[in-house]
Amino acid sequence: MSGTLNLEAIRKDFPILNTKVYGKQLVYLDNGATTQKPQSVIDAVDRYYQQYNSNVHRGVHLLSQQATEAYEAARKTIASFIHTKHEHEVIFTKGTTDGINLVASCFGRAFLKPGDSILISAMEHHSNIVPWQMICEEKGATVKVIPMDTKGVLQMDALSALLDDSVKLVACTYVSNSLGTVNPVRDIIAQAHAKGIPVLIDAAQAIQHIPVDVQELDVDFMVFSGHKLYGPTGIGALYGKEEWLNKLPPYQGGGDMIKTVTFAKTVYNELPYKFEAGTPDMSGAIGLAAAIDYVQGIGLAAIQQAEQELLQYALKQLSQIEGLRFIGESPERSGVISFLYKNTHPFDVGELLDKQGIAVRTGHHCCQPVMDFLEIPGTARASFAFYNTFEEVDMLVAGIKKAAAMLD
The missing domain is CATH 3.40.640.10 (Type I PLP-dependent aspartate aminotransferase-like (Major domain))
Known part of the structure; x- marks a missing residue:
């Protein structure tokens, strides 16, 4: 967990984070598509x-x-x-x-x-x-x-x-x-x-x-x-x-x-x-x-710091998965990690992660010219919010490894 935010308290503010998916705790990593809502907004x-x-x-x-x-x-x-x-x-x-x-x-x-x-x-x-x-x-x-x-x-x-x-x-x-x-x-x-x-x-x-x-x-x-x-x-x-x-x-x-x-x-x-x-x-x-x-109330500077720590941790952990490659490697980045596993279709990776309760986005992300330029059909995309945790990154890594074993 990041030391800059009280994640335990923050996560209690988001009711949907308690959701179970296929009997497993939801790991929501599709924040680039839409974020979850705190109780105060509801x-x-x-x-x-x-x-x-x-x-x-x-x-x-x-x-x-x-x-x-x-x-x-x-x-x-x-x-x-x-x-x-x-x-x-x-x-x-x-x-x-x-x-x-x-x-x-x-x-x-x-x-x-x-x-x-x-x-x-x-x-x-x-x-x-x-x-x-x-x-x-x-x-x-x-x-x-x-x-x-x-x-x-x-x-x-x-x-x-x-x-x-x-x-x-x-x-x-x-x-x-x-x-x-x-x-x-x-x-x-x-x-x-x-x-x-x-x-x-x-x-x-x-x-x-x-x-x-x-x-x-x-x-x-x-x-x-x-x-x-x-x-x-x-x-x-x-x-x-x-x-x-x-x-x-x-x-x-x-x-x-x-x-x-x-x-x-x-x-x-x-x-x-x-x-x-x-x-x-x-x-x-x-x-x-x-x-x-x-x-x-939390502070955007604190949010930015926590998310950057999470992003760097995720990049480090994901880079250790053999056969996984990052799509987009700008030194200046925020919020998103797009990746492919070997030559498998990103939809297959996304579906196997979903069965483990892990929500990521797959496809061209409404950026077809980007995918055409890179000569790929799309990517799997994990996107982060300040309520995400290092433990959830570990679950993503384990989930990809399990999916990889089934796809190989």
Whole structure:
């Protein structure tokens, strides 16, 4: 066990960790897909529905006022967590994918023209590829790619030449969900800004592992999902610099994003409501705020230290398994270990681990271009959270050895 956290107490906060799978104690190592929820988050969502469930904004009755206060307090909590300059720079979304689609659609409609390009990295999740392809196809623009090497490290010496006059925006993941690589986002942002190019950072795999300060990063847009940060599914946030959000047209039309509507013309609402059409996910926002409160109660610096200790221990122990090879060997990494055992299919390894109560993810992890580049069908991926233990790593190692004996 790590000496930096009281894991025994922390694990008691997560009811699902007591679950049995096929009669065995659950070892949950699929945190990159979604994290488990502490009781305080479950209680916050339950309390909303039991005590003050109501639609937000404009309601004169007490329940609506209570719901509105809690919803806007959640926005304030997120703004403080990521250190925004203004609270209205936080836009509630359905998650990371929704946030990227919002920026791609709005930015593309406002600024892309034939011959322009969007620059992404070679290790992006599909949700940071496909939206840009869609808007580029619509606008006659193209998608360009920062290459990576076989260790899963971006080839930064190629960046300067790629940042030509055609590039209107750079969109890059902070931490690769398939390889665990922590990208040099500060360098990417600095080089892009030197040429007047805005940057979007996908922080879906970073926000729960690494302290993030959007003002220190000087990033123009940043997106993340609540469910990867110990909060509910279906909720996330887009951060955008005020100047950029004011430049962009609204993403969707409907209630809450308007000031006035006539059949002749609509005047759009001010930030952040211009981008929040319709009834929002109030319970999700409240649950996300509760998750952030929980994380901050432990301390993200302490979480980062504990997770790095766990990651290094896992890498050391797994490297002793004959026939196992790591996919992605960046010196800067966080949260994820992807691997293959000899020439066996990762699905077979994952299924045999599942029968031992060990949950890992298998497949291409929504990163088909990464797998194609590495000429593999996919990987088995163990992804960690601060509630995981060294003992669980030992169980993973033993589980892989048992699976290997059956596959050989």
